[in-house]
Each structure stands twice: as structure tokens, then as C-alpha cells.
Amino acid sequence: MPIRETFWNIPHWAELVQYVLMVLTMLVFTYGVFRRIRRWRQGRPERRTDRLGARLGSVVVHAVGQVRTAREAYAGIMHLAIFWGMIALLMGTALATVDWDVTRLFFGFQFLTGGVYVVYELVLDVLGLLVLIGLTMAIVRRYMLRPARLGNAPRPILAWDDAYVLVMLMLIALSGYLVEGLRIAVVQPEWARWSPVGRMVAGWFIALGDPTNRNLHIALWSSHAVIAFTFIASIPFTKLFHLIAAPANIFFRSLQPGGTLTVTPADREPGVKVWRDFTWKEILDFEACVRCGRCQDVCPAYSSGLPLSPRDVMIKLDAHIWARGNGHALAGDVITPDELWACTTCRACSQACPVFVDHLASIVDLRRSLLAQQKADARLMDTLGTVRRYGNSFGKSDRQRALWTQGLEPRIKDIRKEPAHTLWFVGDYASYSPTLLEITRATARVFRHAGMDFGLLYEAERNVGNDVRRVGEEGLYELLAMKNKAALDKCDYAEIVTTDPHTYNALKNEYGLTRPVYHYTEVLERLLASGQLSLIDRSTHVVTYHDPCYLGRYNGVYDAPRRVLEAIGCRVVEMPRHRECGLCCGAGGGRIWMQETPGAKERPAESRVREAAAVPDVGILVVSCPKDLVMFQDALKTTGLEGKIVVKDLIELVDEAIQGGTPQ
Amino acid sequence: MHIVVPIKLAPDLVEDLEIDAGGAALDRTFLRLIINEFDDHAIEQAFLLKERGGGQVTIVAPDLEGADDVLYTAAAKGADRLIKLIGDFSAGVNCHALARTLAKVIGDLHPDLVLTGVQAHDDLDGAVGPLLAEHLGMPYLGYVAGLTVSDGKCMARKEYPGGLVAEMDVALPAVFGIQAAEKPPRYVVTSLITQAMKSATIEEIETGEFDSGGAAAVERMSRLEATTHAEMIEGSTDQVADKLVAVLRERGLLAPRG
Ligand code: SF4
Numbered sequence: 001m002p003i004r005e006t007f008w009n010i011p012h013w014a015e016l017v018q019y020v021l022m023v024l025t026m027l028v029f030t031y032g033v034f035r036r037i038r039r040w041r042q043g044r045p046e047r048r049t050d051r052l053g054a055r056l057g058s059v060v061v062h063a064v065g066q067v068r069t070a071r072e073a074y075a076g077i078m079h080l081a082i083f084w085g086m087i088a089l090l091m092g093t094a095l096a097t098v099d100w101d102v103t104r105l106f107f108g109f110q111f112l113t114g115g116v117y118v119v120y121e122l123v124l125d126v127l128g129l130l131v132l133i134g135l136t137m138a139i140v141r142r143y144m145l146r147p148a149r150l151g152n153a154p155r156p157i158l159a160w161d162d163a164y165v166l167v168m169l170m171l172i173a174l175s176g177y178l179v180e181g182l183r184i185a186v187v188q189p190e191w192a193r194w195s196p197v198g199r200m201v202a203g204w205f206i207a208l209g210d211p212t213n214r215n216l217h218i219a220l221w222s223s224h225a226v227i228a229f230t231f232i233a234s235i236p237f238t239k240l241f242h243l244i245a246a247p248a249n250i251f252f253r254s255l256q257p258g259g260t261l262t263v264t265p266a267d268r269e270p271g272v273k274v275w276r277d278f279t280w281k282e283i284l285d286f287e288a289c290v291r292c293g294r295c296q297d298v299c300p301a302y303s304s305g306l307p308l309s310p311r312d313v314m315i316k317l318d319a320h321i322w323a324r325g326n327g328h329a330l331a332g333d334v335i336t337p338d339e340l341w342a343c344t345t346c347r348a349c350s351q352a353c354p355v356f357v358d359h360l361a362s363i364v365d366l367r368r369s370l371l372a373q374q375k376a377d378a379r380l381m382d383t384l385g386t387v388r389r390y391g392n393s394f395g396k397s398d399r400q401r402a403l404w405t406q407g408l409e410p411r412i413k414d415i416r417k418e419p420a421h422t423l424w425f426v427g428d429y430a431s432y433s434p435t436l437l438e439i440t441r442a443t444a445r446v447f448r449h450a451g452m453d454f455g456l457l458y459e460a461e462r463n464v465g466n467d468v469r470r471v472g473e474e475g476l477y478e479l480l481a482m483k484n485k486a487a488l489d490k491c492d493y494a495e496i497v498t499t500d501p502h503t504y505n506a507l508k509n510e511y512g513l514t515r516p517v518y519h520y521t522e523v524l525e526r527l528l529a530s531g532q533l534s535l536i537d538r539s540t541h542v543v544t545y546h547d548p549c550y551l552g553r554y555n556g557v558y559d560a561p562r563r564v565l566e567a568i569g570c571r572v573v574e575m576p577r578h579r580e581c582g583l584c585c586g587a588g589g590g591r592i593w594m595q596e597t598p599g600a601k602e603r604p605a606e607s608r609v610r611e612a613a614a615v616p617d618v619g620i621l622v623v624s625c626p627k628d629l630v631m632f633q634d635a636l637k638t639t640g641l642e643g644k645i646v647v648k649d650l651i652e653l654v655d656e657a658i659q660g661g662t663p664q
Numbered sequence: 665m666h667i668v669v670p671i672k673l674a675p676d677l678v679e680d681l682e683i684d685a686g687g688a689a690l691d692r693t694f695l696r697l698i699i700n701e702f703d704d705h706a707i708e709q710a711f712l713l714k715e716r717g718g719g720q721v722t723i724v725a726p727d728l729e730g731a732d733d734v735l736y737t738a739a740a741k742g743a744d745r746l747i748k749l750i751g752d753f754s755a756g757v758n759c760h761a762l763a764r765t766l767a768k769v770i771g772d773l774h775p776d777l778v779l780t781g782v783q784a785h786d787d788l789d790g791a792v793g794p795l796l797a798e799h800l801g802m803p804y805l806g807y808v809a810g811l812t813v814s815d816g817k818c819m820a821r822k823e824y825p826g827g828l829v830a831e832m833d834v835a836l837p838a839v840f841g842i843q844a845a846e847k848p849p850r851y852v853v854t855s856l857i858t859q860a861m862k863s864a865t866i867e868e869i870e871t872g873e874f875d876s877g878g879a880a881a882v883e884r885m886s887r888l889e890a891t892t893h894a895e896m897i898e899g900s901t902d903q904v905a906d907k908l909v910a911v912l913r914e915r916g917l918l919a920p921r922g
Pocket residue numbers: 295298299300301302308309310342343344345346347348349350359360584
């Protein structure tokens with residue numbers, strides 16, 4: 001009967017030495033993990049232990065199932081093959097040891113016998129092959145295809161770390177096969193055909209005969225054991241640590257709506273100046289990063305040639321927290337202000353990250369401290385001063401906020417004086433930008449046409465503070481939010497609607513309001529579905545739709561605008577980068593208030609209009625964010641694509657459809 | 665070194681200005697005040713000097729809407745003393761009265777440097793700086809765009825049209841009219857201002873009666889009315905010159921040829 005003789009050919013002392021090695025390995029491993037945890041604990045406190053069920057579920061899906069890793073075919077197959085192959089081999093080895101040294105020794109029975117044993121041999125044999133395939137893919141990719149995102153420019157020494165892991169895995173798998181092959185070569189059990197790879201390896205050695213093969217076997221067995229233990233002991237000291245840090249980071253990830261930022265206690269200097277100002281979770285982020293580079297690939301700042309790579313930020317911060325003499329300020333030699341100010345806060349990076357690194361938490365925290373030291377773009381600081389004084393970024397009087405309503409008859413309700421079902425929070429751009437005047441008026445027209453009962457805050461409205469906050473001006477955000485909330489509290493309304501995704505995000509996720517907040521596309525979808533908004537003329541346009549970051553990635557509103565477009569008769573053809581992968585227009589995170597950085601290759605907005613213009617048949621790039629309209633209209637001019645495609649707000653198409661007479 | 669910066673709050677031109685019923689003053693009901701832009705530069709210059717050579721910065725502001733904001737913002741930037749002048753500023757106080765009032769307060773502070781904005785858009789007949797210097801018996805230098813202080817002496821930089829720059833040594837104490845600080849006024853984050861509101865104290869000094877003597881009296885205030893359009897003179901340099909001379913003669917601004 002097939003049976004497992006785990007320590008075949010192994011002298012008793014070697015078996016004992018193995019257990020000594022195992023204990024040593026565990027000691028080194030534990031020390032290594034302890035050392036890391038001690039570092040995390042030097043960060044500021046942050047509570048991340050609510051909703052344990054959801055957290056565990058997330059670990060199952062994303063750490064065990066590795067759903068995000070699998071989103072990319074090559075890297076996904078590669079990683080899953082190595083990971084699951086290695087896990088299976090590890091469990092196989094453990095099972096064999098338990099079978100021999102626990103159940104046989106203490107309880108007098110073995111379970112790896114007969115059919116079970118045969119299946120065990122076959123599965124392990126094949127999974128070992130899987131590891132080899134995955135490793136080959138990794139080697140080909142890293143050393144032959146060499147994608148830019150795997151470079152180690154910020155810390156060249158990491159190339160050794162990368163190589164070490166691949167070499168060790170390769171050695172473990174190969175030596176494992178050799179040990180198996182040599183055993184089969186000597187013993188030649190009748191069930192060897194169930195270990196196809198092992199038998200093939202045996203074939204190479206049979207001619208050497210006994211005792212050469214026995215001696216070879218014991219030599220390789222010892223090497224295999226030493227390599228495997230070294231590998232395990234080195235986990236906390238190499239990038240292998242992601243085996244622990246990644247699941248931990250996924251477990252402790254923020255379950256708040258996307259993009260929720262950390263809070264600086266009121267009595268502290270704003271933001272992060274030295275590394276101990278980071279929260280423990282931010283430090284965990286740096287350690288969990290596996291340097292896969294997916295974030296860099298999707299970063300609009302990186303691809304437009306600005307000096308920011310979210311991956312490099314993580315690498316540099318991780319290196320810094322372990323460096324000697326690291327008590328000094330981070331901004332400057334560790335991370336440059338230019339890097340930090342290049343970020344549009346589009347969240348493409350954290351959306352792509354397989355281990356749920358929250359880049360923005362750290363980036364904004366560092367910006368807070370930069371801003372407190374006036375290490376920021378002059379135009380940006382000017383604008384912040386303007387917002388603080390006038391409550392809007394245009395530097396106009398609040399008394400002019402509702403100037404766009406002039407001539408609309410009847411006058412739009414002043415919700416401060418009379419109740420209305422819907423409070424329309426207009427936002428700075430839609431209120432003040434001359435480019436958007438007609439669009440804001442069209443929005444009012446459509447709302448009226450649908451019979452909505454709505455009103456405005458008029459001059460009591462202030463900039464909502466979403467981008468002010470992401471620039472790192474937390475105090476100003478709080479001031480603005482306080483004023484807006486005070487104004488809202490005095491009004492009688494059932495829901496809020498806004499056309500601006502930035503405003504939407506802050507009102508919905510950060511103001512803590514009790515009444516629901518909708519984006520106008522959500523409201524239009526509802527009105528069209530219920531038949532409350534009737535169309536005169538169905539449109540026949542072929543359009544493509546741009547997902548605004550703060551509507552899509554931040555709030556998951558992808559379908560409503562598309563459904564509205566379809567309902568009014570448009571055919572929507574997607575750009576290559578859409579929905580979760582939509583490209584940022586470059587305006588977010590306060591970038592719209594900063595000076596154009598010289599030396600950039602191509603601005604994100606330009607890249608985006610090119611992408612839209614390249615979609616066959618499409619004549620209109622539809623947007624649902626006031627800032628997008630401004631950004632893209634400008635980009636059309638600078639790219640010379642004006643004749644090729646036009647930019648329209650979704651409301652313009654709806655307005656055409658309710659008025660009839662679609663201009664072609 | 666003690667630097668004193670008296671500031672003015674002037675009408676914010678972002679808002680529409682209205683003339684009151686009397687026709688000789690601004691309607692102050694809807695008026696909003698903002699720190700005089702040049703005074704903001706004076707404050708910045710004071711902090712630049714403090715950063716370079718140490719010393720003490722005192723900010724003096726009249727008790728008007730927005731004064732606390734200005735003072736606490738200055739405190740967040742690092743001001744050492746904040747002084748608010750308590751008096752009846754609400755109806756508007758002219759430069760002469762302001763200069764006399766400031767002279768009394770600032771004289772007691774024994775400053776080495778007094779930095780004022782070189783002008784304000786509501787200075788009707790001369791800026792506060794020179795008047796103040798006169799009352800304090802100190803020298804005055806206006807339109808200054810940079811200062812360096814060493815060993816009780818001060819070197820002031822003045823910019824002239826056409827790219828000329830003058831550097832002048834001034835014995836201290838002295839009053840300067842700042843046209844521009846060496847760097848644009850800094851932005852201080854709101855949370856630091858909030859912290860300053862909790863920790864800084866504003867000293868209050870009573871001004872007593874104002875003495876507005878010496879000022880011109882306003883008889884009528886009116887909006888500029890757009891009249892006829894400008895006429896563009898075109899042609900070669902000679903043609904333009906001839907035409908210009910002809911136009912000036914026609915209006916009696918140039919003696920007739922002869
Ligand atoms: S948020 Fe966007 S711009 Fe900022 S680092 Fe991430 S991907 Fe780049």
C-alpha cells in the first residue's frame with residue numbers, strides 16, 4: 001500500500017537538528033515581526049477596529065482571494081500561481097511532518113496512506129510546477145520585459161530584495177523536486193507514476209545508483225531544509241513581509257467612504273512634519289506596499305511627466321522610517337514639495353492598489369504641514385486667502401453668488417425664507433464661472449420642467465471646502481463647513497442636490513448631514529425613470545462619457561449618468577479608461593488653483609480629450625462636473641481638437657431633449 | 665529691535681460702493697473693510713526683518729470690523745504684541761486724525777522702525793506715513809521695496825520706473841512707507857489663527873477725541889462717469905506727433921504757433 005515515509009534516509013540526528021532549526025527560525029521570525037509592530041506603534045493613534053465582520057470579509061476577498069491582484073492578467077496569474085503553489089507546498093510539507101512525527105509517533109497511525117497519499121503526491125507535484133511557471137513569468141517580466149513601474153530608482157538597493165525573493169523561491173521549488181526525485185530513484189515505489197515530475201527527475205539519477213543517490217539525497221534534503229528555514233526567517237526582513245503586512249493592511253483599511261482623511265488633533269501643528277506624526281495605519285501602508293507599481297501606472301500626475309509617483313512616495317517613506325537619524329522634517333529631502341503638490345487626489349492609485357494602500361491619507365497629511373510652512377504654490381495660497389475672505393475661490397462678493405439667476409422668471413425660491421423639497425447647493429464654479437452661466441441656467445430650466453420644488457441658499461452658500469481640505473487647509477475646511485452647516489440648519493428641505501461632484505462628496509460624506517445628498521445625474525435618472533421629466537425630442541448623438549473622480553471613484557456613481565444619456569436617446573461609447581479606471585481631468589485636489597508646472601509632458605486633460613477624440617463615431621465628450629467642462633474646453637484649444645469633438649455638460653443634452661429641436 | 669506696524673482697514677473694492685444720502689461720503693451700511701493691501705506688505709516686511717535679525721513686532725489696528733482678524737492673523741505669523749485702538753472709527757477717520765492718534769500710541773512704544781503701507785486707496789490727502797513721521801520727529805522714506813537692518817542702521821531699497829533701484833542708508837528710528845515686501849505676504853493656515861485666537865491677547869488703548877485738523881473737506885463725492893470714447897491717433901511717429909500737437913493747440917493747452 002502506498003505510504004509516506006517522511007524522513008526516509010534521514011538519520012535521526014538530522015531530524016532533530018531540523019527541529020532545532022525550526023525553533024531558531026521561529027525566534028528570528030517573531031523578533032522580526034515584533035520589530036515591525038514596534039515601529040507601527042510609534043505612529044499616532046487611529047481607531048480601526050470597528051465592524052470586525054466586514055474587516056474579516058475583506059481579508060478573505062482581497063488577501064486570500066486576491067481579487068485586485070487578479071485584475072491584471074499577467075501579474076495576476078503570476079502572483080496567484082506562486083502564492084497558491086507555495087501555500088500548497090508549505091501545507092503539504094507540514095502535513096507530512098504531522099503525519100510522521102505527531103500522529104505516527106504519539107498516536108501510532110498515519111493518514112497519508114493509500115488513495116489519500118497518492119492524491120497528495122499528485123497534487124503537490126503539480127502545484128510545484130505551478131510555482132515554477134509563476135516564477136518564470138516573474139523573472140521574464142522583471143528582467144526581460146522590465147516595465148518602468150518595477151524600477152527601483154528611489155532606492156536601488158531594493159533590486160537585491162527583489163532578486164533574493166525570486167532566487168529563494170526558485171531554490172526551494174527546485175531542491176524540493178530534486179529531493180523527491182532522488183528518493184524515488186532509490187526506492188522506486190510502484191506508486192511513483194503519481195509523481196510525474198518527481199519520476200522524471202528520478203530518471204536523471206537512476207544511472208548513478210546507490211549509495212551515491214542516497215548521499216546526494218541527504219545533502220539536498222539538508223539544503224532544502226536550510227533554504228526553507230532561511231526563507232521563513234527572512235520574511236519580516238524582506239519584501240516577503242507583505243505576507244503579513246498586506247493582510248493586516250487590508251484588515252485595518254478604512255471602511256469610511258473613499259477618501260476620508262485623518263484628523264489632526266486641534267492642539268498639534270497641522271499635518272505630518274516628522275515621521276512620528278503619521279498614524280500607525282499610515283506607517284503600515286508604507287510597509288504593506290509591495291512595490292508592484294500599479295498605482296504609478298494609473299497616476300495622472302506621473303503620466304503627465306510631473307515628479308510624482310505614488311509608488312515612489314511609499315518606497316521613500318518606508319525607507320525613511322527605518323533610516324538612522326530620521327527625526328528631521330520629511331518635506332524637503334525625503335519627499336519634495338513638488339511631488340506632493342502634483343497630486344490631483346484622483347484616487348486612481350488607491351483604487352488600483354492590491355493591498356489597499358491609502359496614498360492620499362499620507363499625501364494630504366504631508367501637504368498640511370507644507371502649507372503651514374508656506375511651502376506651497378503662490379497662486380494656491382492666494383486662492384486660499386480669497387476663499388477664506390470671500391467664501392468662494394473667484395474672489396467675488398457673496399452678494400453676487402446668485403447673479404446667474406437674474407432674469408429667470410419666476411425667481412428661484414430663497415430656501416432661507418420659504419421651504420422647498422430640494423435644496424440646490426450650486427457650488428462656486430456653477431455660480432461664478434462665466435463659462436458655466438448658461439449651463440447653470442439650463443439646469444434650473446430642466447429642474448423646473450420636471451416640476452421640481454427647489455430653492456437656493458443665495459449668498460449664504462460658501463465654497464464647500466472639499467478641495468480646500470485636500471490641499472491640506474483643514475482649518476479653513478472646518479470654517480467653511482461650519483458656516484454652510486449653520487446656513488443649512490436654518491432651512492426647511494428634504495434633500496440636497498448639486499451639480500458639482502466635489503461639493504457632492506463633501507456634503508454627502510464629510511458634513512454629517514441627516515438628509516440625503518444627490519448628484520443631479522442621480523436626480524435626473526429618477527425623474528426620467530418615473531416619467532416626471534418628459535422629453536420632446538430624443539437625441540441621436542453618439543457620445544462618450546467622462547467619469548469625474550469625485551463622482552465615480554469616490555462615490556461609485558457610474559450608472560446614473562449613463563442611464564440618463566441612454567434615456568434621452570444618446571448612444572454611449574466608452575473610452576478605454578472609464579468607470580473605476582477613468583482618467584482624472586487634472587483639476588482636483590486644488591490643482592486647478594495652482595500654477596501650471598513647467599516641464600510637464602502632457603496635461604491630463606489633454607490626454608483625456610485625445611482619448612475621447614479617438615473613440616470612433618463620437619462627436620461629444622459628455623461631462624457631469626463643472627470643473628471638467630472648464631478643463632476640457634481649454635484642453636481642446638491647446639490640442640487643436642476643437643473641430644473634432646465638443647465638450648458638453650450632460651444637462652445641455654437633457655435641456656435639448658426637453659426643448660426639442662436637437663441642433664446637430 | 666522693535667518694529668511697529670500700524671495698519672488701516674479700507675473699503676473692500678470687491679463689493680459695490682455706494683455714496684450716502686449726504687453725497688459727500690461712502691454709505692457705510694454695506695461697506696466691508698479689508699486690510700489695506702500695502703499694510704499687508706508692511707506686515708510681511710516686518711516678519712522678514714524679524715526672521716533675519718530677531719526683534720519684536722507690534723501690530724496696531726483701529727477698532728473696526730475685521731480688526732481682530734487682522735491682529736490674530738498677525739499673531740499666527742509671529743507678532744509679539746497686538747494693539748487695538750479703541751475709539752469712534754465707525755464714521756471714518758481721516759489721515760491727519762489717524763496720524764496724530766497713532767503718533768501718541770506709537771511714541772510710547774519706542775520703536776526702532778515703523779512700517780506703514782505707502783498708501784491706501786482711501787487716503788484722501790496724503791498718506792499716513794509722512795504725517796506720522798512728522799509727529800514722531802522721525803525721518804520718513806516712502807515707496808520702499810526692501811529693508812536691511814544692521815548695527816542700528818537701516819538700508820532701504822526703492823524702485824524707480826525704468827528699472828532704477830536706489831539704496832539709501834537711514835538712521836533709526838525711522839518711518840517707512842512700504843510699497844512691496846521682498847516676498848508676497850504669506851498665507852497662514854486657519855488652524856494656526858484659531859490657535860492664536862486662544863493664546864494671544866489684544867491690548868486695547870483708548871484714543872480719546874480725534875483731531876482732524878489740517879485735512880481737506882469733502883464737498884461732493886460722485887461716481888466716475890464713462891464719457892466719450894478714446895480717440896486713437898494712428899500713423900507714423902511724425903504724423904502722430906503732429907496730430908497730438910494739433911489736438912493740444914485746439915484745446916488751448918499749448919500756445920498757438922507763432
Ligand atoms: S491620487 Fe491620483 S494624482 Fe494623486 S498620487 Fe494617486 S493617482 Fe496620482
